Amino acid sequence: MSWFTSTFTSSIGKKLVMSLAGLFLIIFLLVHLGINLMVLLENNMYFNKTAHFMGTNILIKIFEIVLFGGFIIHMIYALFLQIQNWLARPVRYKIENLTNQTSFFSKYMIHTSVVILVFLVIHLVDFYIKAKFIGDVSDVVYNGKEYHDLAALVEAKFLLGGAVIFYLIALLFLGFHLNHGFQSAFQTLGIDHKKYTPVIKFLGVIYSILVPLGYACIPLIIYFAK
Amino acid sequence: MDFKLKIWKQKNAGSKGKFVNYEVKGISSDTSFLEMLDILNEDLIYKGEEPVVFDHDCREGICGMCSLYINGYAHGPDAAITTCQLHMRKFKDGATITIEPFRARPFPVIKDLMIDRTALDTMIQAGGYTSAKTGGVPDANAILISKENSDLAMDAASCIGCGACVASCKNASAMLFVSAKVSQLALLPQGKPEAAERVLNMVAAMDEAGFGNCTNTGACEAECPKEIKITNIARLNREYFSASFASEL
Structure with missing residues (x-):
């Protein structure tokens, strides 16, 4: 076996891929949030123009493939690792560990990820596929140029109470997932240091609260204010 | 003190086990957990029944032979001790105590609570040593080692190889054990x-044995009788990356 294959099929190699893909997705979430928040602006033009740029720019289109790759790799490796983990203990304990010294969310990464995956599929159908492939989105004209009115699509969606509740629940689980995922990715990369690890852990907690909260305020504001 | 015991009984690795209920009465609060099992076994032998098989050796917390998953905790519900250092005063009088073997695919049950931890030795054989000829006794100050590194190495070296990390990990991962051995050297x-x-050989042996993968929950360090920290796992990862990507192996 070549060094490359043996590295990336080993336990630590697979964990490395998981953590890098995870950190990549963590950065993506920030970019996505930044653009999303524009929909709250009084003038929808900014959001629609940015969405148009994100949907048509060639570099972004290439990066979109990388992004989907990141999601898929994160999921496939998670599945591989999880199956191995289940197989490693064929007979379960009758009474499981009740220790409270470990992080609560760290034990439920695969469970929270299932909720996030279901959300992701519905989310893609709600917006991405509708805008990109189905095309039943109304158009608006800015300076004589036509744009998809995606802001209207978002606003229509979040006037539905059911959609708002579903998004909020999904974001809660995303927060749980990130709470462990953020600092865990650094530990896996071997980044552990007396000076920096407390900072990373703190940033992880802040990130896992603020980012889902930032996403959550969009459906909430649209539902209650518009 | 009186206790109701729910103990895992299993004839051998191939057979299906089950819990059997026992009762012990008149146990002194100063009795150690293993002595309590000795008393139970003497009673069982006296009654002509088969005693409960469990691992033990030094009974002073340094050999790593005793195991047992007691009421959901490796080495019982107390921090930084092995089962032999656990005393019955930690339990309420009349309590029901559930005793299971350490469970992991690489730790097959030999009989009842006794498990085969050869997988740990196999990983040590894969690289947990130095093969340099030591020669004569070197001068005390010939090899300089910083106090920090000497302390960290000593902390890692305090691992007794009991397998509590594997037993406590929800993934039955042996990474804390391997990381302690890799770090120490x-x-x-x-x-x-x-x-x-x-590091390459030990990780290969670890994967080969069928242990799970670490998900950084920290359950292992919470249950380790020698309080080995998961910072060692981060070091193991660094060592592994540098060996994989930077060395010419």
Whole structure:
């Protein structure tokens, strides 16, 4: 076996891929949030123009493939690792560990990820596929140029109470997932240091609260204010 | 003190086990957990029944032979001790105590609560040593080692190889054990020449044995009788990456 294959099929190699893909997705979430928040602006033009740029720019289109790759790799490796983990203990304990010294969310990464995956599929159908492939989105004209009115699509969606509740629940689980995922990715990369690890852990907690909260305020504001 | 015991009984690795209920009465609060099992076994032998098989050796917390998953905790519900150092005063009088073997695919049950931890030895054989000829006794100050590294290496070296980390991990991962052995040698100049080869071989042996993968929950360090920290796992990862990507192996 070549060094490359043996590295990336080993336990630590697979964990490395998981953590890098995870950190990549963590950065993506920030970019996505930044653009999303524009929909709250009084003038929808900014959001629609940015969405148009994100949907048509060639570099972004290439990066979109990388992004989907990141999601898929994160999921496939998670599945591989999880199956191995289940197989490693064929007979379960009758009474499981009740220790409270470990992080609560760290034990439920695969469970929270299932909720996030279901959300992701519905989310893609709600917006991405509708805008990109189905095309039943109304158009608006800015300076004589036509744009998809995606802001209207978002606003229509979040006037539905059911959609708002579903998004909020999904974001809660995303927060749980990130709470462990953020600092865990650094530990896996071997980044552990007396000076920096407390900072990373703190940033992880802040990130896992603020980012889902930032996403959550969009459906909430649209539902209650518009 | 009286106790109701729910103990895992299993004839051998191939057979299906089950819980059997026992009762012990008149146990002194100063009795150690293993002595309590001894009393139970003497009673069972006296009654002509088969005693409960469990691992033990030094009974002073340094050999790593005793195991047992007691009421959901490896080495019982107390921090930084092995089962032999656990005393019955930690339990309420009349309590029901559930005793299971350490469970992991690489730790097959030999009989009842006794498990086969050869997988740990196999990983040590894969690289948990230095093969340099030591020669004569060197001068005390010939090899300089910083106090920090010497302390960290000593902390890692306090691992007794009991397998509580594997037992406590929800993934039955042996990474805390491997990381302790890798760290103990990688931190010292004597271990450096073979560091890359060691970490690659030990991780390969770990994966080969069928242990799970670490998900950084920290359950292992919470249950380790020697309080080995998961910072060692981060060091193991660093050692592994440097061996994989930077060394010519």
